[in-house]
Amino acid sequence: MTRVTNCPSPEQRTRAHVVPFAVFMGFMIVLQLAASQFEWKHPDAPWWRQDLAHVVYPLQTIACLVLVVIYRKCFEFRWSLKWTLAAVGFGAVGIGFWLAPTAFYDFRGMHGDPDGWLKWLGVAERREGFDPGVFENPAAYWSALVMRFVRAAVVVALVEEIFWRGFLMRFVCDWEGDYWKQPFGRATLKSYLIVTGLFMTAHAPVDYAGAFVYGSLTYLLCVWSKSLGACVVMHAVANFLMGVYIMNTGKFGLW
Secondary structure (H helix, E strand, O other), X not given: OOOOOOOOOXXXXXXXXXHHHHHHHHHHHHHHHHHHHHOOOOOOOOHHHHOOHHHHHHHHHHXXXXXXXXXXXXXXXXXXXXXXXXXXHHHHHHHHHHXXXXXXXXXXXXXXXXXHHHHHOOOOOOOOOOOHHHOOOHHHHHHXXXXXXXXXXXXXXXXXXXXXXXXXXXXXXXXXXXXXXXXXXXXXXXXXXXXXXXXXXXXXXXXXXXXXXXXXXXXXXXXXXXXXXXXXXXXXXXXXXXXXXXXXXXXXXXX
């Protein structure tokens, strides 16, 4: 079990749990603003203008990893072999629900963008997105792909779970008091609705249904295991499997 041993104040502990996520989201805002100004979706455009994510994502990955390392003494992961193994299963099931709508799209041989309830369930082709194929040089291609997997399976898993489960679940239980006295994994209807709802809205509308199911499963794992490490493993496994699915199907819009 990993215990907090070098986080001298609640304020520093809060910064450790919030700052990496805030920086991560800051990079996403920069990407959206820069893309509207500089991105040029054209075969003759240089690689960095075809998709600015190839510039922003590596910088984001490195910056957030550095922050997690700097603040590492403030995190209490509570590693457990039993719950780590359970988290692998939770991750596989969770990402299965996330990928089901686009798999259904292919299974039904659909074309175009569905309307109505299918749209709200996230049934879509999901072909447009981060594609390392923009690089013709093999070294550049594999570097971009490896960094994309590191971002998804390591950085996102750590930064998001440290924030959503490590901080926000406690914070919403007692934001006017000492929320760090709230035990990790305490189950309340309020924390479930707020954390899961915000987790959903942090994603694109096409992913709302998958994010709701996945967020609910992560909440359940958190409450059962009382282990932040298990939540991180679940997220890492889910994102890794999603990356494998993307590379095998060309559905780059999933990430």
